Amino acid sequence: MAQWIPFLITVSYMVIAVWLGFGAGKGRNMNKVEEWGVAGRSLGPIVMYLLVGAGGISAYTFMGAPGWAYSKGVPVLYVVVYLTFMGITAWYLGPKVWDLGVKYNHVTQGAAITHRYESPALGALASFVTSIGVLAYAVLQTTGSAYILNVMSHGKIPVWLGVILSLAVISIYLFKSGLRAIGITNAFQGALMFVVSWAFGLWVVKQFTGGYSFGPVFERVREEAPQFLTLPGNLGDMGFAFWTTSILISMVSVWQTHWIQWMGANTRKSIRTAATMLPTYYVVCIPMLVVGFIGIFVYPSLAQADTVAIQMAMDNMPVLLAGLLGAGTLAAAMSSSEPCIHGTALSYSKDIIQPIFKLSDEKAGKLTRWLIFPIMGLIVAPISIMQPASLVYILLIGYGFIGQAFPALVGMFFWPRATKQGAFWGLAAGFVVTLVFSVWFPHPLGIHAGIWGLFVNLPIFFIVSLLTEPVSKKTVEEFFPDMVDELYEEVPENTTKPASI
Amino acid sequence: MKATFRTPKTHKGWIGLFAILTIVLLGSWPVIPLLNHTTIIFGMPILMVWSILLIFLTTGILMILNKMGVND
Incomplete structure (x- = not known):
């Protein structure tokens, strides 16, 4: 019976997420884009902090980061730095995006592009093409969710069923409450991930060293495998140029999901406050990275580096902690995939379908939340189940x-x-x-x-x-x-006319 | 129509921009090579300590900019 406790904890997490997300939209008219899409622009700084913070930590970060530490070493720290610097991007651009959205009633990046460049075609194109990356990301997260359910159920839940289950759970609260559900569930998921990451990391360190200091772990790495402690890392593939340029490209990549989350803030000050504090959330990564370094000695020849943390949990951990890790990882996957599905539905409706079919705001509003079903059923679920090699x-x-x-x-x-x-x-x-x-x-x-x-x-x-x-x-x-006078300043006539020949 | 760029309009704005560029440099090429050795500080590799420091430095700088009322 004890072997099922981790699975039950993981399922309990899903039930709580549904309960929280479903209730989040109570008493609101979710047929309005303003409500379903951007939560009536009502999210305060604490929810914004956890919404954006948890959204940034995907299953890839939660499982893949220890995997990188295990296989490469310190190159993985670029993830901590770029996530930190994404706080700067949110701080700088977030309030500007929000101001425009409130003033001109934009909710998506595509709408702002359409307006700025006076080109619905460019807005629609941007919406469609950015959705490719966003949906591929949702697929990866859904695959991660299915993998966790498979491991926690000792293989009783096959991947295809795990995909359907995780998407079904998300669809219940996403349809009912839109961005409000994402806000409240991400707040819960964010807090859960933070607790789980530190509890798990410290537990592994205690098992490995007999204490809670990271020191003995890294002393041993330095003695036996020092190449893990410097760039370009154990695999030799992260030089200074790649470190720097990977951080820079991540900093300037403004995802549709970020844009919509900023739009959900109740004031521009809320975005500034949340973005200011946002980097502190990413301390969540540190203990998981230490777990990866410990894996170098515990599993010297693991076939799949990404499984190092979950392998350690299933092999050695008390069932309660293993269950919490399962729930935390599932939270990481779901908190990253649900904004992608929500953002794509919103963007397809507002930036592509509404202008093409000339729908009223009311009709587009009603249609928007229904779009999550074809997006999940026809795109995310089949690709997650098939896992084509071309996904990468x-x-x-x-x-x-x-x-x-x-x-x-x-x-x-x-x-x-x-x-x-x-x-x-x-x-x-x-x-x-x-x-x-x-x-x-x-x-x-x-x-x-x-x-x-x-x-x-x-x-x-x-x-x-x-x-x-x-x-x-x-x-x-x-x-x-603020620039109009300067831009259209009249230049004195005698300086503009070319000299006659 | 002129092809002018929007730049900060106040001293505070320029200070904000300079502060942000400084943080970015602290986390990238010119600075990281200086820390690229196996030294362990507070029980962690120096690059890990630096990454954690950057987290709090970034938040600290943004807090100061908020206090200064930097908006552009």
């Missing part, structure tokens, strides 16, 4: 595109002269370069493919913009009200 490529392509949208955001907040042609051609060129340098010639000179993409994207963005017609003065006034 789809993910790389998707990530590549998200990073390449950065110049379009520069044009939205910092450069009024940017045009739709500049944004489109820069993005297209950057995307192709990122694709080539991700798949066929990975990361030349140790520089991340996404940064190579931006090297090409940015000059094209600027040059094509300067060669094409700027957007109307009205739009410039809406996005850059």
